[in-house]
Amino acid sequence: MGFNFRGLAFKQSLMILAAITVVFGLIFGIMSYKTQNMLNKMTVENGEETSRANVNYIDKLFNASKLIGEDLSHKLTDHPMTKSDMDDFLLQSLFNARNLVPQVVAVVVAYEPGMGPENTEGEYMRLARFDHVDTKLVSGANYQDKEWYYSVRDGKTSRWQEPFIGEFVPEPIAVYTVPLFKKDKNGEDVLVGVLAVDMSIEFLKEEIGSIPVSNSGYALVTTAKNLAVAYPKELAQGKRNRDIIVREKRGQKLIDFDRKGRDSSGLFIGTVADGEESAIYYTTINSTNWTFMVVWPIQKYLEDQKAMRKLFLLMALGGYGIILVIILLISFRVAKPLKELAMAARKLGRGNFDVAIPKMKGRDEVAEFAWAFSNMLTELKDNIEKQKDMKRIERELDLARNIQLSMLPGEERDENSDDDRHELAPFLLPAKEVGGDFYDFFKIDNDHLCVVIGDVSGKGVAAALFMMVARIILRTMTKNLKSVVDAFNKTNYALAKRNRLNMFVTVWAGIIDLRTGHIDFASAGHNPPAIRHKDGSVEFIPSKAGLVMAAMEGTVYKLQTCEMKKGDTLFLYTDGVTEATDSNNQLFNNDRLIEALKKSGNMNTADTCSFVKKEIDSFVKDAPQFDDITMLAIKFNGSDEPVWERYEKTIDVSGNNKGELKSFVEDILTPMDGAKKMQMQDAWERYEKIVDVIPENQDILTAFVEGILAPMDGSMKSQMQINIAIDEIYSNIVKFSGATEVTLIVEIRKATMMARLTFIDNGKPYDPIKQADPDISLPAEEREIGGLGIFIVKKTMDSVCYRRNGDKNELAITKTL
Numbered sequence: 001m002g003f004n005f006r007g008l009a010f011k012q013s014l015m016i017l018a019a020i021t022v023v024f025g026l027i028f029g030i031m032s033y034k035t036q037n038m039l040n041k042m043t044v045e046n047g048e049e050t051s052r053a054n055v056n057y058i059d060k061l062f063n064a065s066k067l068i069g070e071d072l073s074h075k076l077t078d079h080p081m082t083k084s085d086m087d088d089f090l091l092q093s094l095f096n097a098r099n100l101v102p103q104v105v106a107v108v109v110a111y112e113p114g115m116g117p118e119n120t121e122g123e124y125m126r127l128a129r130f131d132h133v134d135t136k137l138v139s140g141a142n143y144q145d146k147e148w149y150y151s152v153r154d155g156k157t158s159r160w161q162e163p164f165i166g167e168f169v170p171e172p173i174a175v176y177t178v179p180l181f182k183k184d185k186n187g188e189d190v191l192v193g194v195l196a197v198d199m200s201i202e203f204l205k206e207e208i209g210s211i212p213v214s215n216s217g218y219a220l221v222t223t224a225k226n227l228a229v230a231y232p233k234e235l236a237q238g239k240r241n242r243d244i245i246v247r248e249k250r251g252q253k254l255i256d257f258d259r260k261g262r263d264s265s266g267l268f269i270g271t272v273a274d275g276e277e278s279a280i281y282y283t284t285i286n287s288t289n290w291t292f293m294v295v296w297p298i299q300k301y302l303e304d305q306k307a308m309r310k311l312f313l314l315m316a317l318g319g320y321g322i323i324l325v326i327i328l329l330i331s332f333r334v335a336k337p338l339k340e341l342a343m344a345a346r347k348l349g350r351g352n353f354d355v356a357i358p359k360m361k362g363r364d365e366v367a368e369f370a371w372a373f374s375n376m377l378t379e380l381k382d383n384i385e386k387q388k389d390m391k392r393i394e395r396e397l398d399l400a401r402n403i404q405l406s407m408l409p410g411e412e413r414d415e416n417s418d419d420d421r422h423e424l425a426p427f428l429l430p431a432k433e434v435g436g437d438f439y440d441f442f443k444i445d446n447d448h449l450c451v452v453i454g455d456v457s458g459k460g461v462a463a464a465l466f467m468m469v470a471r472i473i474l475r476t477m478t479k480n481l482k483s484v485v486d487a488f489n490k491t492n493y494a495l496a497k498r499n500r501l502n503m504f505v506t507v508w509a510g511i512i513d514l515r516t517g518h519i520d521f522a523s524a525g526h527n528p529p530a531i532r533h534k535d536g537s538v539e540f541i542p543s544k545a546g547l548v549m550a551a552m553e554g555t556v557y558k559l560q561t562c563e564m565k566k567g568d569t570l571f572l573y574t575d576g577v578t579e580a581t582d583s584n585n586q587l588f589n590n591d592r593l594i595e596a597l598k599k600s601g602n603m604n605t606a607d608t609c610s611f612v613k614k615e616i617d618s619f620v621k622d623a624p625q626f627d628d629i630t631m632l633a634i635k636f637n638g639s640d641e642p643v644w645e646r647y648e649k650t651i652d653v654s655g656n657n658k659g660e661l662k663s664f665v666e667d668i669l670t671p672m673d674g675a676k677k678m679q680m681q682d683a684w685e686r687y688e689k690i691v692d693v694i695p696e697n698q699d700i701l702t703a704f705v706e707g708i709l710a711p712m713d714g715s716m717k718s719q720m721q722i723n724i725a726i727d728e729i730y731s732n733i734v735k736f737s738g739a740t741e742v743t744l745i746v747e748i749r750k751a752t753m754m755a756r757l758t759f760i761d762n763g764k765p766y767d768p769i770k771q772a773d774p775d776i777s778l779p780a781e782e783r784e785i786g787g788l789g790i791f792i793v794k795k796t797m798d799s800v801c802y803r804r805n806g807d808k809n810e811l812a813i814t815k816t817l
Contacts, residue, residue: 020323031312044267047281047294050213051265055283055292058204058221061101062160062287066176068097069158069197072107073178076195083117083126087137090128094135097197105130105200106169110143111180111193112153129168129198138168152177152194160288163201163229172229173198174288204230217296220272222246224289226256228273235273244273246280246293259284259291269298407468409441413807417443420767420804421514423635424451425605427613430628436463436505437574437628438471442479446805447514450478453572453632454507454526457548462501470495470505470549484511488522488549488557495550504548508572517564517636522557524549527575530597532608534567538597540590541570566638569608571597576627580616583623588616605633639803684756687746693739693761698730701744708746709755714817721796722755722815728789729759729768729811737763737809754798758812766809767802769794 072093081089090107097104106129116124125140143149148161161175176197181189204221208230211219220231228244235244247254248270257270257280264284271277277298282291347355408428412418426439436456443449452474456463473494477487488509495505508529510521525548528540546557564570573593580588596615600608609631616629689704691697702723709719733739739761747756768790776791794800799814 050294051283051292059287064101065197065199069176069178073195081117086117094128103200106198108196115192148175152179172201174201215296220293222291247271421637421639423605425633427609427631431625436467437630438467439632449512452509455574456505466503484509484522485559492549492555493553496553499550504550506548519562530571532569532597538594564636569635572632574630576629580620582620605635608633684747684749689744718817725793733761739763753817756814761809765804769802
């Protein structure tokens with residue numbers, strides 16, 4: 001067989017070979033680049049993984065020591081002490097500190113001359129230290145020229161000192177130093193001394209030496225001044241700490257590593273202790289500004305890259321040779337028939353569905369492709385018309401379903417209706433892509449929740465559109481009129497007036513008083529709701545079904561009422577639940593619904609709806625769903641707070657606004673009889689303070705409350721108990737809530753000598769009242785940490801109430817003065 005250098009097969013082969021040559025070259029270059037990046041990334045990830053856990057552990061210990069120092073400094077400056085008191089304070093502080101951080105070995109206090117306890121002149125330095133066996137008290141002197149003292153004295157700021165071997169603690173230590181201040185006669189802060197917390201860093205050497213690092217690597221820790229303080233024993237080899245210097249390679253030069261101007265973590269090439277070149281990954285230890293490093297010798301680091309590039313090159317060359325042979329064989333074989341098929345495909349692409357497909361002899365892949373192409377053309381012509389309409393309908397129905405479901409509320413948080421006094425969960429499953437069932441829930445005001453469920457006659461797009469209109473009108477009317485009956489009457493009139501298709505909708509809607517559980521409701525031909533009581537019993541609420549909505553313009557609906565108790569669950573549903581049908585045309589019916597709700601026990605609302613749906617599925621088995629299934633479950637949790645009629649007036653406490661408050665109260669009490677009016681003449685006065693959540697604002701809140709309560713001449717004991725309560729509650733908000741703002745509302749009633757303080761914060765949900773009380777019968781060292789402060793508040797206040805109001809916590813305490 002002759003070889004045609006001008007033929008399609010040769011040109012095709014030549015072009016493919018040229019393209020493959022370029023592709024293989026690009027692939028090899030890209031893979032080499034990617035390999036290097038991948039190994040670099042793996043190195044960085046390895047460094048990150050190794051660093052993360054160890055840095056977090058080190059940060060945790062040093063931050064704990066820092067907090068200990070800050071806490072002790074506050075206690076020292078808040079309470080004057082004698083020398084005896086100071087010794088007891090130091091011993092107890094060291095004991096408490098070692099319980100939290102065992103690496104703490106000493107607590108030191110040094111005062112400016114004449115500023116120490118019972119000391120009018122001269123230096124005063126006292127420390128408690130742990131010598132591996134016992135705790136001892138030691139006095140010191142000549143500390144004025146020590147860096148740990150004068151750096152804090154001159155800078156007047158807290159800081160971690162560079163590690164050193166202490167005079168009284170004969171081992172390497174890291175020292176956190178805090179300036180001590182007191183107020184002078186002019187109210188200005190004056191430095192009186194320095195407090196130091198000494199922390200042994202011997203543990204770092206053991207930790208660093210035990211860290212496994214791949215590729216013969218190791219870890220080390222350096223200080224802010226690039227002094228190595230923890231490293232493997234193999235690295236030392238008789239060297240001193242000052243000889244173990246980390247240097248970075250810049251061009252052909254090695255310079256001391258400096259983290260200034262860098263990211264908090266990264267990778268560079270350098271040396272350690274003038275050893276071999278290494279890849280070094282560093283991470284900042286934020287608590288001390290030290291650096292944690294993971295080091296890999298460069299030779300080991302590059303071996304993997306070289307091996308991977310060599311493997312890729314061998315694979316590329318082998319693949320290139322194999323593809324060369326295959327291309328030459330296949331090109332001549334398939335070039336001609338593929339050209340004919342390509343011409344037919346181009347005609348087909350232009351819309352010519354009558355194009356003739358060339359027939360191929362044989363049973364090879366090209367012949368099979370030609371037959372499949374011909375068969376595809378025949379089937380394509382038959383199905384293309386059908387698919388056009390089906391796809392359009394499917395797209396429209398999917399869009400309609402998404403629009404319908406997006407119009408209904410999903411979570412209470414989206415509606416701003418969530419609070420701790422109730423729990424709610426909806427469920428909707430249309431029988432078709434779109435349906436006529438709907439539900440709704442929204443708050444009319446802070447204490448009233450409206451719940452709605454409805455079912456439009458018919459199914460499909462028409463029912464869905466009518467449902468959306470009915471829901472919007474009913475929701476708008478209820479919010480504006482605040483009466484379920486008035487809303488029903490107005491909505492019915494609006495729907496019936498232009499109801500040319502004679503559609504109708506059944507609706508049940510109720511307004512729940514979240515303070516009492518009282519429900520005002522109305523029914524427009526809808527199924528009566530069920531209620532599951534706290535004791536597990538279930539019954540249908542007596543509900544007189546009025547005429548369906550949209551049937552007659554002048555229909556008037558009757559107001560009906562019922563009561564829910566704490567723990568009761570209201571269950572709304574459509575007839576798709578009770579009329580679900582099995583293969584024998586038997587209905588799920590009311591009795592099975594009641595039984596399902598009984599079996600659901602004390603489930604939450606979401607699980608209750610899911611359980612009922614499972615019971616329906618178990619009943620109908622494989623029978624198709626003919627109607628929409630919609631449910632809405634509402635559990636009433638109630639509130640321990642009394643039901644108040646609340647009126648609000650905000651005034652500026654700096655002005656003389658007493659007359660304005662009295663006028664406000666008189667306007668409210670005017671409808672009362674004379675005796676009640678006189679009794680309430682001096683009613684609740686309300687003051688409000690908003691602060692950022694920082695520890696320093698505790699004193700501001702305490703002073704704010706004291707300024708309000710002082711004119712009432714209450715007992716000193718009650719005032720102290722209120723101050724302690726403010727301390728404990730505000731501290732919990734600062735430490736645990738994550739809030740950024742606290743509002744404190746103070747309400748006083750002079751007639752009964754009562755005060756009510758309400759703390760409102762925007763932190764995460766937390767009910768301190770539900771926290772178990774600590775066992776105070778146990779010794780202090782055996783009790784679990786936490787809970788004692790709130791326990792004291794509950795014991796000393798007349799009442800303590802909590803509720804979650806929207807996205808805010810509200811904790812109210814009441815005290816008789």
